[in-house]
Amino acid sequence: xxxxxxxxxxxxxxxxxxxxxxxxxxxxxxxxxxxxxxxxxxxxxxxxxxxxxxxxxxxxxxxxxxxxxxxxxxxxxxxxxxxxxxxxxxxxxxxxxxxxxxxxxxxxxxxxxxxxxxxxxxxxxxxxxxxxxxxxxxxxxxxxxxxxxxxxxxxxxxxxxxxxxxxxxxxxxxxxxxxxxxxxxxxxxxxxxxxxxxxxxxxxxxxxxxxxxxxxxxxxxxxxxxxxxxxxxxxx
Amino acid sequence: xxxxxxxxxxxxxxxxxxxxxxxxxxxxxxxxxxxxxxxxxxxxxxxxxxxxxxxxxxxxxxxxxxxxxxxxxxxxxxxxxxxxxxxxxxxxxxxxxxxxxxxxxxxxxxxxxxxxxxxxxxxxxxxxxxxxxxxxxxxxxxxxxxxxxxxxxxxxxxxxxxxxxxxxxxxxxxxxxxxxxxxxxxxxxxxxxxxxxxxxxxxxxxxxxxxxxxxxxxxxxxxxxxxxxxxxxxxxxxxxxxxxxxxxxxxxxxxxxxxxxxxx
Numbered sequence: 001x002x003x004x005x006x007x008x009x010x011x012x013x014x015x016x017x018x019x020x021x022x023x024x025x026x027x028x029x030x031x032x033x034x035x036x037x038x039x040x041x042x043x044x045x046x047x048x049x050x051x052x053x054x055x056x057x058x059x060x061x062x063x064x065x066x067x068x069x070x071x072x073x074x075x076x077x078x079x080x081x082x083x084x085x086x087x088x089x090x091x092x093x094x095x096x097x098x099x100x101x102x103x104x105x106x107x108x109x110x111x112x113x114x115x116x117x118x119x120x121x122x123x124x125x126x127x128x129x130x131x132x133x134x135x136x137x138x139x140x141x142x143x144x145x146x147x148x149x150x151x152x153x154x155x156x157x158x159x160x161x162x163x164x165x166x167x168x169x170x171x172x173x174x175x176x177x178x179x180x181x182x183x184x185x186x187x188x189x190x191x192x193x194x195x196x197x198x199x200x201x202x203x204x205x206x207x208x209x210x211x212x213x214x215x216x217x218x219x220x221x222x223x224x225x226x227x228x229x230x231x232x233x234x235x236x
Numbered sequence: 237x238x239x240x241x242x243x244x245x246x247x248x249x250x251x252x253x254x255x256x257x258x259x260x261x262x263x264x265x266x267x268x269x270x271x272x273x274x275x276x277x278x279x280x281x282x283x284x285x286x287x288x289x290x291x292x293x294x295x296x297x298x299x300x301x302x303x304x305x306x307x308x309x310x311x312x313x314x315x316x317x318x319x320x321x322x323x324x325x326x327x328x329x330x331x332x333x334x335x336x337x338x339x340x341x342x343x344x345x346x347x348x349x350x351x352x353x354x355x356x357x358x359x360x361x362x363x364x365x366x367x368x369x370x371x372x373x374x375x376x377x378x379x380x381x382x383x384x385x386x387x388x389x390x391x392x393x394x395x396x397x398x399x400x401x402x403x404x405x406x407x408x409x410x411x412x413x414x415x416x417x418x419x420x421x422x423x424x425x426x427x428x429x430x431x432x433x434x435x436x437x438x439x440x441x442x443x444x445x446x447x448x449x450x451x452x453x454x455x456x457x458x459x460x461x462x463x464x465x466x467x468x469x470x471x472x473x474x475x476x477x478x479x480x481x482x483x484x485x486x487x488x489x490x491x492x493x494x495x496x497x498x499x500x
Contacts, residue, residue: 047497050336052335052498070337070340071338073336074338078336082329084329084330086330088253098333098334100239103338
């Protein structure tokens with residue numbers, strides 16, 4: 001059973017069509033990079049996978065379940081593109097809340113929160129208010145909350161946004177570790193090199209249509225760079 | 237620990253951290269000072285055609301009026317706090333993180349409502365306790381009726397809070413708050429006219445008979461404080477109607493929030 005499956009999904013907002021007859025399937029343990037220019041429909045696809053919106057036509061499934069069903073989202077970690085965290089809450093309190101929502105409790109909850117804070121480099125800021133953190137540190141906290149559980153499926157929307165080069169390298173390591181644990185990963189990004197280094201499959205979206213999808217070798221031509229392939233698929 | 241409980245505690249903490257809370261504390265202190273004055277009525281002596289008469293019902297009447305006004309204030313407060321307690325988390329984007337977890341939309345909305353109601357009813361408990369104490373000490377009135385009135389206050393707060401939160405999913409905060417004020421005011425007026433047997437006719441009469449009996453529900457249990465010959469409201473049907481309206485309001489909130497498309 002695929003971890004994520006979109007079958008004939010169309011999403012319209014009034015007269016604007018954000019996605020048109022999209023078919024995507026992501027097997028357990030694989031990593032897919034969802035590429036596309038601005039307004040291609042990447043974030044809409046993620047919103048449908050999270051159950052935040054319903055498709056106008058077609059079907060979305062997470063582990064065979066409708067994402068509107070809370071059980072479908074068990075074991076899911078999500079990092080949104082525009083990460084917004086409550087400024088009056090402390091780092092540790094936010095992570096404890098999300099660990100509890102992920103189903104952790106008692107000593108295991110504390111252990112995972114401490115371990116995740118330590119791994120994502122925010123342990124020394126555990127008592128700080130989220131509003132006092134820099135954008136890069138907030139993004140690290142965003143990663144930390146997504147890694148709690150630990151997740152079987154990670155949906156990351158522009159995950160390295162706001163991170164400095166060291167943060168980007170760290171993020172790549174964390175995603176690699178999640179993959180080694182068997183976690184399924186979907187990354188929506190503009191940064192082609194990031195996708196190239198972390199994913200084994202790509203899907204190129206443009207104007208709501210999947211222009212190309214598959215393994216790198218199926219999408220990127222012989223001797224062609226990912227950037228050249230991206231431009232070729234988008235411009236036609 | 238259930239997700240609903242975890243979110244409820246978080247929503248209450250969030251509500252307590254809001255800028256309006258210190259204002260509420262000041263209002264509470266001022267209200268208690270005002271209560272000191274409102275509950276100091278003694279049976280009045282007046283002369284009618286030269287015959288001295290005692291208005292025995294005055295302390296009870298004033299106490300009833302004070303507690304009904306306090307109850308309505310708590311209900312309005314529940315509406316005001318609920319008008320942005322869910323909407324804020326959607327606008328700021330915090331909701332999307334919580335809703336990506338195995339949390340139902342209904343649990344999330346109800347937890348946010350519980351947070352707003354926690355503050356409103358906390359303020360209400362403080363004010364009603366102070367008023368009840370003063371009423372018992374000064375007027376020697378029994379306190380049992382206050383329990384019924386408090387229950388009506390809770391049901392009214394749930395009804396108005398849930399409806400206000402539902403409205404806030406479609407309207408900005410200010411119109412939602414203004415609608416809360418208008419709705420509670422109109423219902424209180426309809427209930428007052430209904431209780432005094434003045435048939436207002438038309439929609440005011442319909443509101444009194446079929447709408448949530450916010451003021452009538454608060455007043456009915458306190459009628460024991462009035463002399464026996466005063467008009468009687470039947471508490472049982474009023475409570476049932478309040479219960480029905482709170483169930484409808486909660487259902488509507490859950491239904492609307494499940495339908496809502498959330499920004500990622």
